[in-house]
Amino acid sequence: MTQQISAQETVQGTVETSIFEKLKQTRNRHELFSTAELQAIAKIEASLLKGARKYFDRNGFVEVVVPHLTRATGACENIATMFSLNYFGEQSYLSQTGQLYLETLTPFLKKVWCVGPSFRAEPEVDGRHLTEFTLIELEFNGNLSQLMKHIENIVFSMIQEVFKERKEELALFKVKEETLLTAKPPFKKITYTEAVEDLADYGVVWGDDLKSYHEQALVRIYGGKPLFITHYPEAIKFFNMKTNFKNPQIVNSTDLILPYSGEAVGAAEREYEHKALYERLEESNMLRQLVQRGGSISDFQWYLDFYKKYNMPHAGCGIGLNRVTQFALQTDDIRATTVFPLNKESLT
Numbered sequence: 001m002t003q004q005i006s007a008q009e010t011v012q013g014t015v016e017t018s019i020f021e022k023l024k025q026t027r028n029r030h031e032l033f034s035t036a037e038l039q040a041i042a043k044i045e046a047s048l049l050k051g052a053r054k055y056f057d058r059n060g061f062v063e064v065v066v067p068h069l070t071r072a073t074g075a076c077e078n079i080a081t082m083f084s085l086n087y088f089g090e091q092s093y094l095s096q097t098g099q100l101y102l103e104t105l106t107p108f109l110k111k112v113w114c115v116g117p118s119f120r121a122e123p124e125v126d127g128r129h130l131t132e133f134t135l136i137e138l139e140f141n142g143n144l145s146q147l148m149k150h151i152e153n154i155v156f157s158m159i160q161e162v163f164k165e166r167k168e169e170l171a172l173f174k175v176k177e178e179t180l181l182t183a184k185p186p187f188k189k190i191t192y193t194e195a196v197e198d199l200a201d202y203g204v205v206w207g208d209d210l211k212s213y214h215e216q217a218l219v220r221i222y223g224g225k226p227l228f229i230t231h232y233p234e235a236i237k238f239f240n241m242k243t244n245f246k247n248p249q250i251v252n253s254t255d256l257i258l259p260y261s262g263e264a265v266g267a268a269e270r271e272y273e274h275k276a277l278y279e280r281l282e283e284s285n286m287l288r289q290l291v292q293r294g295g296s297i298s299d300f301q302w303y304l305d306f307y308k309k310y311n312m313p314h315a316g317c318g319i320g321l322n323r324v325t326q327f328a329l330q331t332d333d334i335r336a337t338t339v340f341p342l343n344k345e346s347l348t
Contacts, residue, residue, distance in 0.1 A: 019173060020329075023336035024127070026346035040169035041325075042339050044162055048324055049115070051161030052136055055154045061111040061138060066098030068116060072290050072299040073100045076318070077238050079289035081120045091295060094119035097318060100240075102139040103270060104306050106314045113138040118318075125343050127333035128212060130322065132342040139316035144252045144269050147315040148228055151256055151265050152185040155226070155324060159183040162328055173329050179259065180328065182225040187256070189228040190218075209236045215262040226327075230254040239284040240277055242269035252315075261326035261334070267317030274307040 023037055032038040056063065067074070074095030075082055083094040098114045105112050115136045122129040138150065159180050162170065170177070190198075196206050198221055199214050210218075210229075219227055231250045234243055241251035253268035271277050281287055281304070287297060325337035335341040340348070 020331050020333055020336045024333055026125075026335055026341050026343055029340060029346065029348070036172060038339060040166075040172050041329075041337065044166050044169050044328060045321070045325055045338060047161045047165045048158045048321060048328065049134075049136075050165075051158035052115070052154055052319070054161065055157040056113050056138070059111070059150075061113045061140070062105075062109045064098070064102060064105060064109075064112050064114050066095070066101040066114045066116065068095045068119075069093075070095045072286075072295055073303055074098075075286065075290075076118070076120075077286060079286055079293060079295075081122060083119050083121050084293070091293075096120060097135065098137050099139070099316060099318065100303050102137060102316060103314060104303070104310075106139045106141055106316075107310045107312050111138070111140040115321075118320075123344055125345050127335060130334055130338075130342055131344065133334075134321040134338075136319040136321060137316065139270075139314055141312060141314050143313065143315055144230070144254065144267075147267055147269070147317060148187075148189070148230075148254055149185070151228075151254075151267060151317055151319070152187045152226070154319065155256070155258075155264075156183050156185055158324055159328060170328075173331075175328070175330055179224070179330060182223075182259070183327075187226045187228055188222050189230060189254075190222070191230050192232045192250070195229050207233050207235065212262045215257045216259075219257055219259050224259055226259070227257045228254050229257060237268070239280045239286055240271045242271050243276075258323060258327040260330055260332050261320075261323040263320075264323035264327065265317050265319045267315070269313070269315040272307060272311040272313060274304065274311070277307055278304055 019037060025032060069087060069092055071092060072079060074093055074097060076096040082096060085092045096118045102112045102114060115134065117132050118135040119132050122131055195218055196204050198218060202214060204214060231244060232253050234249055234251045237251050237253055241253050244250045244252055251268060255263045256265035258264045271280060281297065281300060322334050322337040326334060329336065
C-alpha cells in the first residue's frame, strides 16, 4: 500500500512539474503563446495588478509616472547590478526603483504609488533571477505599523482579485486554494533577531543577510503562511532606512516573506533629516560602489537638497509582482510567472 501511494504521488508530482517545466522556457518564448498555460499566466498577472490598483484607488493613493532612465538615484542598494547607459555624454542607468522620486512627492500628495519595470544586471539564468521585472511601489506619510497594514491588505486584494476572476486558470495549475487563503490579514510578524534565533541550526548569526532558503525555512517554521520579518541590521539595508530610536544598530524595516517565492516585499520607514541622510549615504557601501564605477555623491544632490527644505515622517515599500505571482501559482520558478521573462538568454 505504501508503494502504491508513493507511485501515485510521483505521478502527480510529474504532472504538476511538467506544467511549469514548459513555462521555464525563455528562448523562443513565442512558441508558447498558443498554449493554455501561457494565456492563463497573462490573465492571472493582469488580475493581480488589477487587485493592487483597486486597493490604491479605494485608499486615496495617487499614481505617479516615475523616470526609468536615472542617475544612481534609481538604484536599489546594489549599484553593481545597474545597467549603465551613455545618456548624451552623461553616465546614466536603467532604473531599479522609483522610491526616491515617490518620496519627494509625499509631503505634497501624502499617498503615492507607481508601477513599472525594475532592471537588474543579474547574470544567473535560474528560477530566482530576472533582468527585468515589474515592481509596485508606494510611499505615504506614516510609520512601519501602518505600512505593514497597507502591504498585507494590498497582497490580500491582489489574491482576492485572482480568486474572483481566474478560478479556471488556477485550476489549470492545480493551485491549492487553502494556501492562498493564508493571505488573509493579519500576517505573522517576527523580528530579524527572532529569525536568527530560529535559524541557529543553519549557522546564521546576527548581522547575516538572510538567503532564500533561510526565508523558506522560516515560512515552514511558522506554518507555511506569509511572514513579516522586521527590524533588520542597519549595516545590511538601504542607506535611507530610518534607524530605530531605541537601538541604532537596527532600522525600522520589514520584508514580507511568501511561501514558494521568499522575499516579495522590501519596506521601511525613511530617514527624512538632511544631516542624517547625508552621513548615512557617505558611509554606505552603495556610495563606495558608485565611486568605483566613476560616480560620486553628486548623483544624489537633488535628493539631498530636497531634504534641506522639506522633511516629514514617511514610509514605503516595493512589491515584486512576480514574487506574488509565484505565491499565487505555487511555483518556485520565477520564469513561470510572466509572459515575457527576461534573463541573459532571452533578449528578443
